[in-house]
Amino acid sequence: MRIAWEGRELYCHISTKAGFDPVKTLYVCAPGADAASYEAAARFAQASGWREIAEQDGAVLVLPIVPHGWRAEDAGLLMKIYRGTRGSFPTQSGKSLYGRGGYLWCWETLIYAVGYEDGASFLGDASAACPSFFAAAALVGGVPQDYTPGERPSSHWLVENVSADYKTLNRELPVCLWLMVRERQEADAAVRYFNWSNGAQGPGCEEMFDDISATVYRAPDGGAAQVRISTGTFGPEPALARTVFSQLFERVIRWKNGPDGKLTPFMSRADFYASPRFALDSVVYGGRSYGFFVHVPEGLTAEQARGLPLVFSVHGRGEPAWMFAEKNGWDRLADETGAFLLAVPDSPENIWFLERDGGVFARMIDRLHSRYGIDRERVYLTGFSNGGMMTREAGTRYPQLFAALSPWNAPPAETWPGFAEGGWQMPCFIYLGDNDPVARGTEEPLLEQMLRANCCAAVRTAGGFVPDAIYNGENHYTAARGYTEGERFGTAVYRDAQGVPRVCVTVMKNMPHGAIHDESRAAWEFMRRYRRPGNGKAVETVPHTESTETECAKQKEERLK
The missing domain is CATH 3.40.50 (Rossmann fold)
Structure with missing residues (x-):
């Protein structure tokens, strides 16, 4: 041509x-x-x-x-x-x-x-x-x-x-x-x-x-x-x-x-499908077959992984699951901590739509519970770009399924009408890039909804909602806590009446429409605190007294015994 x-x-x-x-x-x-x-x-x-x-x-x-x-x-x-x-x-x-x-x-x-x-x-x-x-x-x-x-x-x-x-x-x-x-x-x-x-x-x-x-x-x-x-x-x-x-x-x-x-x-498509690192499974929903890749923490058998929480990592538009699975570091974090099972779902034609695809997560959760005995009260939904949109939409349309959400670099998307008014609590960790033309500036409606849902009494000014704290590379995202690029984080933290962080908005420095592995660590550190007992409207805090890395290492050691 x-x-x-x-x-x-x-x-x-x-x-x-x-x-x-x-x-x-x-x-x-x-x-x-x-x-x-x-x-x-x-x-x-x-x-x-x-x-x-x-x-x-x-x-x-x-x-x-x-x-x-x-x-x-x-x-x-x-x-x-x-x-x-x-x-x-x-x-x-x-x-x-x-x-x-x-x-x-x-x-x-x-x-x-x-x-x-x-x-x-x-x-x-x-x-x-x-x-x-x-x-x-x-x-x-x-x-x-x-x-x-x-x-x-x-x-x-x-x-x-x-x-x-x-x-x-x-x-x-x-x-x-x-x-x-x-x-x-x-x-x-x-x-x-x-x-x-x-x-x-x-x-x-x-x-x-x-x-x-x-x-x-x-x-x-x-x-x-x-x-x-x-x-x-x-x-x-x-x-x-x-x-x-x-x-x-x-x-x-x-x-x-x-x-x-x-x-x-990077692995080619053929090499990824041939790798034992991710197991391919599928469910049928709405007459369509949805594949998804499952990663069990390295060193654990499927039996030893029973009872673990589940993290969904949802790909963006045009980015098939095989390309996305290792991109943001969730698999490495699972290996390091031994603390969760990872599922990376695939969408038809590499794009997600709530009305077509939103109900598939319940099917996947059922399948993963039957095969791996996951903790259904500790299922966490994350996603990047169009996957971040799906995280916002499916997470508020089907809140009973998830204990916390983390949408990353999501373009504008609606939360489900009546979500907050319905009394559903939903801890939420939001990511944006400071140079992301797709998502920057879209966080305000979601933040307002999540603050209301999580009973955070943040004061609103002309400049936006005033956070209760700011986390950065000096006071939180340090090398001692396992971060390698902590200086790029700036997190506005909003707490509930008990002083527990319930909503966070993180703007990543010098970030286009992309993400780094450290973001998975921070999102996991936040989400792992929560469980949804009986899949009800309230969310409970899971007590943790030690750092994420130390505690998860101990848990993995116990599972290996």
Whole structure:
């Protein structure tokens, strides 16, 4: 497909398999002669194997046309192309996510690039100038030539209005790169530069990726930030493209949870479904089958987990459960504490509607009670974005099912009419991002409802409801309590007549429409206090005298005996 953009041509292939799921954007920087015309780029896309890979994966493939060569192009070209075209790819399958008007959703978190020869050198320069743009990049037969953009402030392209103290430079941002060169010394400068960015030290380790050996330099945390070096003769062959895609692009994602995102290891759909970490189950409701993934805390058998509370983590629009399950850290927190069972439900066509889907939670609770003996009085509902909307709506439409709610970054949504007036209590922990255009400013109606439902006598002023306390990284979200990014929290706490926190509104600093693992810890610390006896209207406080981490560790130890 030929696309005109900003006076230039782009070769694009839109997979006929793309539809409801998030779409990867694959950029290919072909060698100069192959990028000089649309016809040459089209031939290269086919011969190199990338067109077929994009088709089978449900991705969008983009090859820029550079008639004057890569050296004439600005290093920010690919980012400009993405921003200018991301919403302009029409579905070829007849399937499109609700609300997208027949166009595909090319996620900011799923951007990958590969370059060959002089296209690889250009891509290397782009990786130094725009390091937070790509989740991963592969440079075949070329290396960066210009590292000077490393001294510039980052583009913080995911958060337009960063805080005054965010002063990160490009060279300080972690990357995931695979350099394929003829001789090792060709890559020495790139290795030194990007290893410093990743904080990688030591000689690296030798690993095999399909039939290609590589020296791998990983960041100290063992995560996705890494530099791979392979030596030999490499060219635009389909076998190489398949290895780059399966062994690199399908293993890393850059989550949109800060100004420059965060590189994170990632499982492909096939690997996730094959993993024993989550068990797939399903129920039928309204004539539809709803799958959901269940995670039992690591180290516990299903029998040892009997009697545990249940946490639902509900995905957002366009984000299937297999992608969402590990995103916000609920599974890791379950492993750490051994304190709850986790369920991650899937919705039809990757979107939730109260009238269609709201009743399914009762079916899932029944199934999980029969199989795992969950504590029905301690079921907690959380969700992100559209899942946060469902949390608000289903939580107030079916309040008898849940002991507490935690909607995250939820767009505007109604609570069920008569919920508060009906005498239902519902502790609620609300999350928002300070740079989230989807959800910021939508919290006031929900806050008012929840304050009334939970008998919190907060005073309302022109500036909003006055909280009883403010929690932040200095007085609550500390490293001693297990938080790694506590400085990003600002929580307004509203207490009931007994002085118990019943409603919290947390605004996360430098946060777009995303979330971090620490948010699960804080939400669990809040929700775990409550139970709903007999599924009645009142909620009781569960007594806890020790810190969350210490107490849960003791509980897990007892279960393992």
